[in-house]
Amino acid sequence: MKLNTGIHNPFLPNLQKPESMLHEIYESLLEMSSDISMESLFKTTPFNDFWCRIRDEYPMLGKMALNILLSFPTTYLCETGFSTYAATKTKYRNRLDAEPDMRLQLSSIKPDINQLMKNKKPFHTSH
Template sequence: MFQDDVFEELVQYLTSMRASFEKYFPEEQNTKMKLNSWIHNPFLPNLQKPESMSNEIYESLLEMSSDTSMESWFKTTPLNDFWCRIRDEDPMLGKMALNILLPFPTTYLCETGFSTYAATKTKYRNRLDAEPDTAETSAVFYQT
């Protein structure tokens, strides 16, 4: 009897958790990730052309994917750094990749700045005491 109640409670909890995951990670996002797999590894064999990509950009992607020096550099650098370098060499391809990797750069920069600001407003801020430093500095100025 008790085990049945626990089991039912567990099933209900896991069902609600799954619904929550589906809310935050919808299936269409997984499909979008598969369509943009060229960004995560442009050196995969048999790269398929995404619908949103022009033929010119696709040709640039194919040229880049056949370059062995680029492939070795891709394996040793972070993804964002790699695409920033590609943006310097092939602006259209790099821009397309970076727009997909970082769709809202201003939001990211704003949140990063706010986090830095919030870190200075902690309870530890109250422990900062600049008065002894300014007293020493002002004493040096008055002596000279």
């Protein structure tokens, strides 16, 4: 069994100890996998939230799981940021200050355009 299998689903039947896993962590994994309340939490909680929630009760297991899981999102975010920068800063826009555009493009907050337009003061032209 791979180390990641116990992290992706610690409630599989006949969970075997991976060679690279410490004995203490494996015992914590077995203890947690036999806890029915933990299994229901695992089924009803998003994957990463589950591992964050159990860190107090199973600190070594939680730390190991988060170390395995967090390496991928950080690489993804870095690559996404670089791709956005490369797309924004082209040879036609090489003098552009890319930071404000990147901040807007990389933000997970979606603007409410209708509300922004309601708050905008009307532009008056002279007669």
